[in-house]
Amino acid sequence: MDDYLECLDIARQELKLAQAALRRDMAEYPTPIAGCDEQFNHLLDQIERVRSALAALDAPHFVPTPRKLTTGKGIESR
Structure with missing residues (x-):
């Protein structure tokens, strides 16, 4: 789980760097x-x-989970 969270943190940092570079380009346009x-x-x-x-990185996502765990009995999600 720590590797996953670390990857998300790195992605956020890189996107923020890209955002800053784009803002700088816009200011100098x-x-x-x-x-x-x-x-x-x-x-x-x-x-x-x-x-x-x-x-998207910060948005909560709903992931439906099966209510009936028996194979072939169908999946119910509310």
Whole structure:
């Protein structure tokens, strides 16, 4: 279990480093920014992907478990 938690911590740290680098790139991006600026839109996309990944690591997930443990009797989850 410790290895798993350590891996999650490393993933969070790496994503936070990526987030900081993307924010730095956004802050240094030249103005004016046109609505069709492909590089700027790519940065926005990458920022959202990193944000979503961090949120996914911290989100609780429901994992249904079988209520009836007899093989072939079906699975009931409430």
